[in-house]
Amino acid sequence: MKRTHLPLNGLRVFDAAARHLSFTKAADELAVTPAAVGQQIRALEDMLGVVLFRRTPKGLELTPEADKGLDALRAGFLQFEESVRAMQSGQSSNYLTIAAPRDFTAKWLTPRLARFGAANPDVQFTLVSADDDVDFTEANLDLAIRLAEGPGEHEGVKLGDGAFVRVGAPDGGATTRISWPGCPIAEGEAGLRLGDAGLAIDAAAIGLGEAVVPFLLVAGDLDSARVRALDNSREHPLAYWLVAPLPQWRQKKVKALVEALTA
Structure with a gap:
């Protein structure tokens, strides 16, 4: 059904002027000038084809036409406020849905979510395994983590520097090249091909x-001496990014998590 165009700004000004019976006081409430209030009221009167206010020796008063529509207008504004509160309720909800590569979740994300959850015991997480770009609408996601050269079409922040390092077993081991999609080897080249870093x-x-992998992902294994670095880390165009479309990125719960993960 096609809806009638509503002059919402003019109606908002009319509501304030009707409550105060003063353009000056309405202007103070709305942080505009009395002249701007007068212009909005005149434009609204022209559109509706009725006079809304009359000036009398006692001051401003509503016309019968204005008074007749005022109760319904105020009820409508209350409905608008309830609608806004309902839409904002998701910002304060305790549920966060995050998409991330499986290996990143296991080696980096999970312990940090555990710490965040300990400090925010009401928060609940749903983790979705995703290596490629995800559809935020279809998956109902709040935030995603991806290995990429940048945030792409979304808002985003990089987790650490883009750096890769070659690692091997602490006590030596084979020198076979281990590849994965982020660091592949040529077709026909000898090596061990695996699904992720x-x-x-x-x-x-x-x-x-030996594997060349993101330093951020292997840092814990290096610290525990589970693997050893075979050379210094080198800059790499790929890095892990926290990303989300602008509406999700603006949510308070997402901002709080992004701040914790980038601290």
Whole structure:
């Protein structure tokens, strides 16, 4: 059904002027000038084809036409306020749905979500495994983490520097090249091909070969000496990014989590 165009700004000004029976006091409430209030009222009167106010020796008063529509107008504004509160309720909800690569969730994200959850015990997480771009609308996501060169079409912030490092088993092991989609080897080249960087790190840890992986992902394994660095980390165009469309990015619950994960 096609809706009639409503001059909402003019109606808002009319409501304020009707409550105060003063253009000056309405202007103070709305943080505009009395002249601007007068212009809005005149434009509304022209559109409706009725006179809304009359000036009398006692001051401003409503016409019968204005008085007749005032109760319904105020009820409508109350409905608008309830609608806005309902739409904003998701901002204060305790549920966050996050999409991230499986290996990143296991090696980096989960312990940090655990710490965030300990500090915010009412928060509940739903984690979705996703290696590629995700449809935020279809998946009802609040936030996604992806290995990419930038945030793409979304808002985003980079987690650490884009750096890769070559790692192997602590006590040596094979020198076979271990590849994964973020660091592939050429077709026909000898090597061990695995599905993600997490599997590549695990394979390197048990001596199956050497893997070039994101430093952010392998930092915990390096600290625990599960693997050892075979060279210094090098800058790389790929990095892990926290991303979300602008509406999700503006949510308070998303902002709080992004701040915690980037601290």
